[in-house]
Amino acid sequence: MKKIYYLKTCDTCRRVLKEMDTSDFILQEIKMEPITVKQLDELFSLTKSYEVLFSRMAKKYKQMGLKSQQLTENDYRQFILDEYTFLKRPVIIIGSEVYVGNTKKRVT
Template sequence: MKKIYYLSTCSTCSRIIKELGLTPDNITMQDIKTEAMTAEQVEQMKDMAGSYEALFSRRSMKYKAWNLGDKTLTEEDYKNYILEEYTFLKRPVIILDDQIFVGNSKKVVEAAKAAL
């Protein structure tokens, strides 16, 4: 399976998609704003990434707005926040068969490029 979870309004996601040469012809593309993630999809990402925390974005504007930095979050909390609010997913998430690439760090993007 080749799939990317991204946000079409995110310039960083757009840049990475262009840099990797991803198109609907060569990868399944899911805009998480217009097509909500299912619990099964988030569970699959967690299984591949190792934890819900690895998928969770602390850069989300709602992280500060909801005062989540002041709370001790559990794995269940991370899961529920990601399912409740798409902006809590660290983006993009690229799945290439049995590999997962989470986020937009240079290292992650280079690893995804090498895997393609």
């Protein structure tokens, strides 16, 4: 499977999508079509961590005072499900490999 989770208002997502050929990919804009429990759990099976998928750059992270809290994997999972901005983006899946965020570092 080739899939990209992205946010159309995210400058990084727009830059990454512009730089690659996405014709073979399923694109899911996470504000219009929020990530489901099943999809998030599938990402977890590839990354082995919800924390890796969690964005600390989201404005709500600071607003909610999450920096001063000890968050568990279940907390990260629930925050991502509750608020699309907490999913680090873009998330690019190519077969069994997943790339999370704007770095070229391969997560799995």
